[in-house]
Amino acid sequence: MDRSQKIAALVHLGQYLASDDTELQAVKIRAGQANGWFTPAFTNLAIQNICRYFLQAHKLEPWLAPYPETKTPKTVGIVAAGNIPLVSFHDWLCGFVSGHRVRIKLSAKDNILLPHILSKMEEWYPTLAGQTTVAEMLKDCDAYIATGSNNSSRYFHYYFGRYPHIIRRNRTSVAVLTGRETVQELELLSDDILQYFGLGCRNVTKIYVPRGYHFEPLIQSLQRFNDLSELHKYKNNYDYNLALLLLNNTPYMSSGSLLLQEQESVFSAVSVLHYQYYDDPTVLQALLAVNEDLQCVVGEGYTPFGAAQHPQLDDYADGVDTMAFLSGL
Incomplete structure (x- = not known):
């Protein structure tokens, strides 16, 4: 897939996530049963924000314009957080549009919603099969993006420190x-x-x-x-x-x-x-x-009231430009 095709695929995904598809509704229910903090209201809110702020062509195109397309794909390992529904979506999105292979270790707190999204993407676009894999162990990756607590970040530095990395801690x-x-x-x-x-x-x-x-x-x-x-x-x-x-x-x-x-x-x-x-x-x-x-x-003079939970595509966690990191591998 070239970049324009990926943008079209993401717009398609946004339309699906905004729909009342019965399979999607069942997956939301399963996610709530697995994690009591993922109430229907807040799961829907997280998905609505992803659709509104991430999966729109008029937002994706200018966001991606400054970053060159990857010519030599690497394997990027992502250690995902699970504190709110689909909190790891932006990291996966960056990996997907960058053209790298993504290997993601999901949090046990949020391991239902993203696998469903990945399966639908591969169902619609068979050429994407294998670009993203869910794994329990992230060995032999070329670079890592890891999100965790202050304690786990020390372990991430120990294991991933010799590779290109973004390691996030409590904020x-x-x-x-x-x-x-x-x-x-x-x-x-x-x-x-x-x-x-x-x-x-x-x-x-x-x-x-x-x-x-x-x-x-x-x-x-x-x-x-x-x-x-x-x-x-x-x-x-x-x-x-x-x-x-x-x-x-x-x-x-x-x-x-x-x-x-x-x-x-x-x-x-x-x-x-x-x-x-x-x-x-x-x-x-x-x-x-x-x-x-x-x-x-x-x-006043900072992030507007009510906008904290509505990050845009370029509101990178910890202020570290994930796309620049991936483009520079």
């Missing part, structure tokens, strides 16, 4: 508020915080607020997601973290489904949002700019 996102946000902006921020139960690296896990900030409008906006407590896995996290706060006599606020705690760490537990006061926005901006734990920053 999270934060928001900077001014106190001038509209109700609509706060509702969009609640999406950034609580979509996918806050499990994604682009989910906001901490907010910075000006001293004297009034939390009531934000808490009211967060109440849009109070139905998250209907999932027992999320409710267990909420109850556990609430118990810790009560036992330690720690001040907190609650929206009913999210606990707000003053804390310096940018990482927070599921069902908890950290907050911290700031005095000088310029000083804060400088601190955030050098914080290597951040995937993105949401707020």
Whole structure:
């Protein structure tokens, strides 16, 4: 396949994923049964975002234009994450359009949706058979892209460090508020915080607020997601973290489904949002700019409210251009 044919194939895939195909619906159900965090609403949201932002010809063509087509295909091993539905899709997409052979090790948390996509692509386009393979072991690859925790990233460096590689570790996102946000902006921020139960690296896990900030409008906006407590896995996290706060006599606020705690760490537990006061926005901006734990920053002058979970094709994880890496192999 040349690049134009691949773009056409991806557009076809987008049309399929946006459809009510019975086989696709059954696969979504299976994915939810295998991983309780993959609720129908959030699985559909992940797929809708892929269709809207990744699988459109008018987006794919300008995105790919700067990158040369591969003349000598290599084998690229991908270690996929599994924290939200199809989180590894963008890595696979880059490997596919780059022309390299892709060998992917899926997370046990998300090993149903992508294999179905791969099988449909090979069903429609038999020439793609073998370009992407799902494997348990990633030996003898020419390059690696691996996503995991801070701990697993050390192992990735040990095993893959002598090969060309992109190795990602834990990251999270934060928001900077001014106190001038509209109700609509706060509702969009609640999406950034609580979509996918806050499990994604682009989910906001901490907010910075000006001293004297009034939390009531934000808490009211967060109440849009109070139905998250209907999932027992999320409710267990909420109850556990609430118990810790009560036992330690720690001040907190609650929206009913999210606990707000003053804390310096940018990482927070599921069902908890950290907050911290700031005095000088310029000083804060400088601190955030050098914080290597951040995937993105949401707020006025940063990533727009509500856009954290809508990455574009060129919003590369950790700011590392995956296509440039693959094109340079």
